[in-house]
Amino acid sequence: MKLKISALTFAFILLAAATACFAQDTLIHGPKELMGHAASGGQLYRRYCVGCHGPAGDGNGENAIWIDPKPRDFTTAVFKCRSTPTGMLPTDDDLFQAIGRGFVNTNMPAWIPLTNHDRADLVAYIKTFSPRWKHEPPAKPISIPAEPAVTSTSIMKGRELYQKMECWKCHGSQGHGDGPSAATLTDSKDNPLRPYNFSVGSRFKCGQSNQDLYRIFMTGLDGTPMPSFADDIKPEDAWDLVHFLRTLQPIRTSETRVWKDWTAAHPEEAKALKPIGPARIAQADDEAGTVKQSTQQIAASNPSSGSAGAAPVGDPLTEKSKVKDSFVALENQLGLAGASTQAAPQSSNTAAPEAAKTNATRPSAAAQADDQAGTVKQSTQQIGALASSSSSGSSAALPVGDAFAQKSKVEGASPQAAPQSSSTATPKTSKANAAIPPASEASAAATLRKSPLSGGALFVQVGAFTKEANAGKLAESLRQENFPAFTITSKDDAYYLVHVGPYPDEKSARIALGELGRAGFKPFILYPDTGGIAQAGN
Amino acid sequence: MNTQHSSGGWGLRFVRSILTCAALVVVVVFTSSQPALAIPAFARKYALPCSACHTAxxxxxxxGQAFRDNGYQLGNDHDSPIYQDSGYFPIAIRTQPNWHRESTSNQPIDAVPGDPTTTYGGKVTQHGFGIGGIDIWLAGTLYKNISFSVLPTANLDANGINFEFENAFFRFDNVKSRWLNVKVGKFELDNMISEKRFLFLSGNGGSYQSYHFVPLGDSNDFALGDNQLGVELSGHSVNSYTRYGVAVLTSNSGTPTLPTARSYDTYLTFSQGFEAGRLGLQRLGAYAYVGQRPTYSLTSGGTAISGTGLGTKPFYRVGFSGDLNAGKFEFLPFFMHGWDNVYLGTSTPANQALPDGAQAPSWNGGFIETHYHLTPQFVLTQRDEIIRMSKQALPDNPTNLGNINAYSVGYRWYPIVFSRAGLAFHNEYSLVKTYGSPLTGAFSSSVPVWSSSAYVGLDFAF
Structure with missing residues (x-):
C-alpha cells in the first residue's frame, strides 16, 4: 500500500513538472537588475490585475464599473507617477515602484507583498499593452537636487509660489482640495477627479517623501489636470513649494515645526500675511485701482517679449519666466489660454506686485470664471495693448467671452498659427490672423522651447527624434502633404517632437490621425488639458 | 459469442467515451485562465478578484496574508465602512454539498446487532450525500484600524442543526504601528499553515492529524487546530514577510463550557519570509504552545462544576513550519514535538497516585503538503503526514501505539468565476492508518485501523 501511495505521489509531481515545462518565457529587462518575464507576468496579471484593468489592459475589467477612480488604461501608456518629464513614458522602475506602492484613495492596493520578481514580471507584461513601449525611446528621469534646509524663508517663498502658480485654484486656499476649479476637474477620459486634499494628511499619489512631492509637480501627473511645472519653477523654488505644502498637512514634519515656531515668534507678521487664493486677487484689485494702468505699465516696460528690466529686486523667478509671461499673453491671444495656465501659470507675478495685479485680470484666469466676464473684456483689451507693444495689431478685436469659444475661432481661422507661438515667432504671429504665414513658411528649425499643449486644443504627435534635423525633415514633408506640422522640444530638451495641429476638437484630430495612419505613421493624440497626455492613435 | 463481441464493443466505446470526456475536462481546465475567487465579502468591498488574496x-x-495581518485593510484610506456603499454588508456564506464515502477497518462490531457480547473486528463503510458546515461569516472593519470577525457555523447532525461560534473577535489594528495589533475574543491561532484555510475537505483529510493529536488514553483536550479564547498581540512588517504573535489563552481549548481550569496558556509564533529569486517567496516559521490542563475539578453532588478545574498539569507543543515555493509548486512542511505531563498522559487526577511506571508521553509529528497551482483556477494537492510516539505514558503500551500515517490527494477546480462569488469543484481521497484499535475494549497496536474518505463536492462561497 505504501508503495502504491508513493507511486501516486511521484506521478503527481511528475505530471505537474511536465506541465510546467510548457511555460514560455519572454525576457524583458526589468528594474533593479531584475529580469521581468512578460509570460510570467501574464499569469500574474490574470491573477491579480485583470479584475480591474481588464484582459486587454484597457481598464475595463469586470470590476471597473464599480471603481472610482477608474483603473488605469495601459493601452495608452499614460501614467501618473513617473520620474520622467510629462508626456514621456515612465521608467520600468517607476512602474515597479507604483505597483509596490499602490495608489492612495483608489482601489489600487500596495502589492508590496509580491516578490520583486513578480512585480518585475508584471511590469514586463504591462508594457505589452501599448506600442509606445516599442516605438518610443526610454526617457530619462528628471534630476532632483539635494533638498535645502527647511527655513521659514523657504516656507514663505513656497507660500508665495502656491499663490502665484495658482495651486490654490484646484487645491484650495488651505490645501483642502476645494479650490474654485476643483469641481470641474476630469481626467483624460473625462472621469471626474478630485484634487489632493493636503489637510487629510494621507500620503501622496506618488509617494510620501519630500522628494516624491518634488517629483510630482516637476513631472506632473499625466492623465490628470495636474501639470508639470518643470519649465516654470527653478529647483530651489520647487523645494520652497515642497516645504510650504508640508505645512498644510496635519502631520508632524520639520516643516510644520519650523512654521509653527516662526508664527509663534512673529505673530504680527504671521497675521499680516496676505491670504491665499481669490481673496488676495480681490485685495490686489482693490489696491491696484485700475488694472489697466498697471498692465500698460508692464507692457510699456516690456515692449518686446518681456524685459527683465521690470522685475523687482528679489524676484525669485528668472528673466525666462518674464519672457514667458509675455509669451503667455500672446498664447492667450491665440486661444491657447490653457497652455499658459498649465505651462507657465502667471509666473511673472511671483514677486512683482504690479504683475500680481495683472494676474487678476489675465484672460486665462478670468475666462475660467464666467462671473468675471466683465473683466474679460478689459483683459482682452489689455492683451491687445500688450500685444500691440509686441507689434500686435488686431488682438483687441478678438471676441470677448468664453475662452474656448475665443480659442476656437482663432484656431478655426488659422490652425497653423498655434505652433508659432514661440517667442521667436512673436512678431509674425502677433499679427492679425490673416497675416499669419502658412505652415510651410514656418521653419522646421524654429523649434519651440515650450509645448503649446493645453487650453483644449488637440495636437497629434507623429514622431520623436534625437536630432533636430530629422524632426525638421519630417515636419517639412508633412507640411508638403498639407499637414500643419511643426517641431517642438520635449520638456527636458532631450527630444525633438513632430506635432501636427492644433485641432479644435477630437473629431478633427482623429480625422488627421487616420490620415497620418494611412500614410504609414503611428501617430497618437495629445490631450492638452491633461498635461500633454498622449493617447494611442489608430 | 455475439454477446461477448457486443460486450467488448460496448466496453471499447465506454473507454473511448471516458477518455474523450477526460480529455475535454483536461482541455477546459487547463485552458482556463480567469482568476479564482474567495470569500467574497472582501472582494465585493474592494472589487478585487479573490485570486488576489488566495493562491486557491x-x-x-x-x-492575502498581508491583508489579513493589516486588519482586513488595504491601507488605501478607503478601509472604513463609511466609504462603502450603504448597501454593502460584510457577509459571506460558504458551504459544501457533497457525496462522500467513509470506510474504517477493524472496528468492534456486534455480530448480532444489539448483543455486545458478540463483538468482532470488521469494517464499517458509510456513504451518501451530505453538506459541510454552513459558514455564515461576517468580517471586515468597524472603522479604520478596528476590524472584526464573527463566524457562526451550522453543523448538521443527527440532532438537527447545531450552531456554534467558530470565531468571534475584535481586533485593534496598527496600534501605534503595524508591529502592534491586539485581538480579543475567540480566534484561530496564528498558525503559519492554517487548517481553517486549507484545501482538504474530506472526513479524514479535512484536518491535520498533527494539529489534533493526543496520545491514546490522554486527557488533554488541546488541539492546535482549534480556535481559542483569549487575547493576541501580533505584528508584522509592511509586506508581512516578518510576523510575530503572542497570545494568552484560557485553558479551555476554545470551549468555555468544559470543566476547565482557571489558568492560561501561551502561544508564541514567529515567521520570516524571504525571496529566493525566481523560485518565489519562501517562509519559515517557528511556534511554541505552552499550556496546562486540569486533571480534576470541584464537584457538586458528584458532578463537575464548569470552570473550576484543579490539579492543572502542563504540556507543550513546539515546532516549525514552512511555506516554500518553486514556481507553481508550493510545499508546506510542518514539524511538531509534543509533550504532555504524565497525569495528563495517563488521565490520572493529580490528587491520585500515578500508575506504576507511568511517564510523560511525547511524540513527533509532521507533514509535507504539496500544491501545484496550474492556473489560478486549478490546483492539484497532496499531503503525507506521519506521527510517531517517542514515549508511551504507560509501560505496557506498545511502542507504536497511536502512531499515524496519513495521505491525501485531490484537486480543486474553480469553474465558475465571478467577481462576487465563487464555486469550486472538489475531489479528494484520503487515507489514514492508525496503530491502535479499540477492539474488545483494549488498544491493540498490532492491528492497524485504516480509515479512508472519498469526497466529491462543490465548495460554494458567496
Missing amino acids: WPELNSF
Whole structure:
C-alpha cells in the first residue's frame, strides 16, 4: 500500500513538472537588475490585475464599473507617477515602484507583498499593452537636487509660489482640495477627479517623501489636470513649494515645526500675511485701482517679449519666466489660454506686485470664471495693448467671452498659427490672423522651447527624434502633404517632437490621425488639458 | 459469442467515451485562465478578484496574508465602512454539498446487532450525500484600524442543526504601528499553515492529524487546530514577510463550557519570509504552545462544576513550519514535538497516585503538503503526514501505539468565476492508518485501523 501511495505521489509531481515545462518565457529587462518575464507576468496579471484593468489592459475589467477612480488604461501608456518629464513614458522602475506602492484613495492596493520578481514580471507584461513601449525611446528621469534646509524663508517663498502658480485654484486656499476649479476637474477620459486634499494628511499619489512631492509637480501627473511645472519653477523654488505644502498637512514634519515656531515668534507678521487664493486677487484689485494702468505699465516696460528690466529686486523667478509671461499673453491671444495656465501659470507675478495685479485680470484666469466676464473684456483689451507693444495689431478685436469659444475661432481661422507661438515667432504671429504665414513658411528649425499643449486644443504627435534635423525633415514633408506640422522640444530638451495641429476638437484630430495612419505613421493624440497626455492613435 | 463481441464493443466505446470526456475536462481546465475567487465579502468591498488574496481559495497567498495581518485593510484610506456603499454588508456564506464515502477497518462490531457480547473486528463503510458546515461569516472593519470577525457555523447532525461560534473577535489594528495589533475574543491561532484555510475537505483529510493529536488514553483536550479564547498581540512588517504573535489563552481549548481550569496558556509564533529569486517567496516559521490542563475539578453532588478545574498539569507543543515555493509548486512542511505531563498522559487526577511506571508521553509529528497551482483556477494537492510516539505514558503500551500515517490527494477546480462569488469543484481521497484499535475494549497496536474518505463536492462561497 505504501508503495502504491508513493507511486501516486511521484506521478503527481511528475505530471505537474511536465506541465510546467510548457511555460514560455519572454525576457524583458526589468528594474533593479531584475529580469521581468512578460509570460510570467501574464499569469500574474490574470491573477491579480485583470479584475480591474481588464484582459486587454484597457481598464475595463469586470470590476471597473464599480471603481472610482477608474483603473488605469495601459493601452495608452499614460501614467501618473513617473520620474520622467510629462508626456514621456515612465521608467520600468517607476512602474515597479507604483505597483509596490499602490495608489492612495483608489482601489489600487500596495502589492508590496509580491516578490520583486513578480512585480518585475508584471511590469514586463504591462508594457505589452501599448506600442509606445516599442516605438518610443526610454526617457530619462528628471534630476532632483539635494533638498535645502527647511527655513521659514523657504516656507514663505513656497507660500508665495502656491499663490502665484495658482495651486490654490484646484487645491484650495488651505490645501483642502476645494479650490474654485476643483469641481470641474476630469481626467483624460473625462472621469471626474478630485484634487489632493493636503489637510487629510494621507500620503501622496506618488509617494510620501519630500522628494516624491518634488517629483510630482516637476513631472506632473499625466492623465490628470495636474501639470508639470518643470519649465516654470527653478529647483530651489520647487523645494520652497515642497516645504510650504508640508505645512498644510496635519502631520508632524520639520516643516510644520519650523512654521509653527516662526508664527509663534512673529505673530504680527504671521497675521499680516496676505491670504491665499481669490481673496488676495480681490485685495490686489482693490489696491491696484485700475488694472489697466498697471498692465500698460508692464507692457510699456516690456515692449518686446518681456524685459527683465521690470522685475523687482528679489524676484525669485528668472528673466525666462518674464519672457514667458509675455509669451503667455500672446498664447492667450491665440486661444491657447490653457497652455499658459498649465505651462507657465502667471509666473511673472511671483514677486512683482504690479504683475500680481495683472494676474487678476489675465484672460486665462478670468475666462475660467464666467462671473468675471466683465473683466474679460478689459483683459482682452489689455492683451491687445500688450500685444500691440509686441507689434500686435488686431488682438483687441478678438471676441470677448468664453475662452474656448475665443480659442476656437482663432484656431478655426488659422490652425497653423498655434505652433508659432514661440517667442521667436512673436512678431509674425502677433499679427492679425490673416497675416499669419502658412505652415510651410514656418521653419522646421524654429523649434519651440515650450509645448503649446493645453487650453483644449488637440495636437497629434507623429514622431520623436534625437536630432533636430530629422524632426525638421519630417515636419517639412508633412507640411508638403498639407499637414500643419511643426517641431517642438520635449520638456527636458532631450527630444525633438513632430506635432501636427492644433485641432479644435477630437473629431478633427482623429480625422488627421487616420490620415497620418494611412500614410504609414503611428501617430497618437495629445490631450492638452491633461498635461500633454498622449493617447494611442489608430 | 455475439454477446461477448457486443460486450467488448460496448466496453471499447465506454473507454473511448471516458477518455474523450477526460480529455475535454483536461482541455477546459487547463485552458482556463480567469482568476479564482474567495470569500467574497472582501472582494465585493474592494472589487478585487479573490485570486488576489488566495493562491486557491481559501488558502491565502502573501498578499492575502498581508491583508489579513493589516486588519482586513488595504491601507488605501478607503478601509472604513463609511466609504462603502450603504448597501454593502460584510457577509459571506460558504458551504459544501457533497457525496462522500467513509470506510474504517477493524472496528468492534456486534455480530448480532444489539448483543455486545458478540463483538468482532470488521469494517464499517458509510456513504451518501451530505453538506459541510454552513459558514455564515461576517468580517471586515468597524472603522479604520478596528476590524472584526464573527463566524457562526451550522453543523448538521443527527440532532438537527447545531450552531456554534467558530470565531468571534475584535481586533485593534496598527496600534501605534503595524508591529502592534491586539485581538480579543475567540480566534484561530496564528498558525503559519492554517487548517481553517486549507484545501482538504474530506472526513479524514479535512484536518491535520498533527494539529489534533493526543496520545491514546490522554486527557488533554488541546488541539492546535482549534480556535481559542483569549487575547493576541501580533505584528508584522509592511509586506508581512516578518510576523510575530503572542497570545494568552484560557485553558479551555476554545470551549468555555468544559470543566476547565482557571489558568492560561501561551502561544508564541514567529515567521520570516524571504525571496529566493525566481523560485518565489519562501517562509519559515517557528511556534511554541505552552499550556496546562486540569486533571480534576470541584464537584457538586458528584458532578463537575464548569470552570473550576484543579490539579492543572502542563504540556507543550513546539515546532516549525514552512511555506516554500518553486514556481507553481508550493510545499508546506510542518514539524511538531509534543509533550504532555504524565497525569495528563495517563488521565490520572493529580490528587491520585500515578500508575506504576507511568511517564510523560511525547511524540513527533509532521507533514509535507504539496500544491501545484496550474492556473489560478486549478490546483492539484497532496499531503503525507506521519506521527510517531517517542514515549508511551504507560509501560505496557506498545511502542507504536497511536502512531499515524496519513495521505491525501485531490484537486480543486474553480469553474465558475465571478467577481462576487465563487464555486469550486472538489475531489479528494484520503487515507489514514492508525496503530491502535479499540477492539474488545483494549488498544491493540498490532492491528492497524485504516480509515479512508472519498469526497466529491462543490465548495460554494458567496
